Amino acid sequence: MDPTLTIHALLVAAFLTFLWLTFRPRLAGMTRLRQRAVILATPYVVLLFMLVSPTVFSAFIETVTRLDAALLAFCIILGAGASSVICVELVRTVVAKTRGWDDRLHFSVVGVSWLVFAVVQSIFVYLGRESLQPLHRS
Numbered sequence: 001m002d003p004t005l006t007i008h009a010l011l012v013a014a015f016l017t018f019l020w021l022t023f024r025p026r027l028a029g030m031t032r033l034r035q036r037a038v039i040l041a042t043p044y045v046v047l048l049f050m051l052v053s054p055t056v057f058s059a060f061i062e063t064v065t066r067l068d069a070a071l072l073a074f075c076i077i078l079g080a081g082a083s084s085v086i087c088v089e090l091v092r093t094v095v096a097k098t099r100g101w102d103d104r105l106h107f108s109v110v111g112v113s114w115l116v117f118a119v120v121q122s123i124f125v126y127l128g129r130e131s132l133q134p135l136h137r138s
Contacts, residue, residue: 008050015049022093031103037110038089041082048079064125065132076125080117084110087117 019042027035051060064072088110092098101109 012046012050016046019046022090026089026093033103034089034106037085037107041085044078044082045086048082061128061132065129072125073122076121077118080121081114083117084113088113 023038023042027038030038067075088106092101092106
């Protein structure tokens with residue numbers, strides 16, 4: 001087996017183990033709506049983790065530089081939403097004061113973090129694509 005694929009597989013396995021150990025004990029205490037949000041967001045976050053791992057990052061960057069703007073915007077919005085669901089759940093795992101939140105407050109925080117993540121990701125994608133443009137013109 002190729003060493004880079006082995007490293008990639010080990011990184012993905014470590015990430016999946018981390019998610020399982022973090023969220024498994026908390027799933028029983030979550031409302032159905034939060035459980036569904038985590039279940040829907042996790043595969044997308046795992047896919048992104050696999051794409052940006054060091055073994056395939058250069059191919060991922062090459063693909064992103066050639067994506068159509070509408071598709072890229074869709075990917076950013078979807079990625080920001082999935083990331084915000086996972087990040088808010090991780091914060092709620094660590095910070096004891098957040099355990100008493102109801103779903104309304106929880107998803108309000110998810111919505112605000114979704115907006116922040118989407119703006120930050122858009123700025124960085126724009127800056128990254130602009131910095132790579134001179135390389136593709138020559």
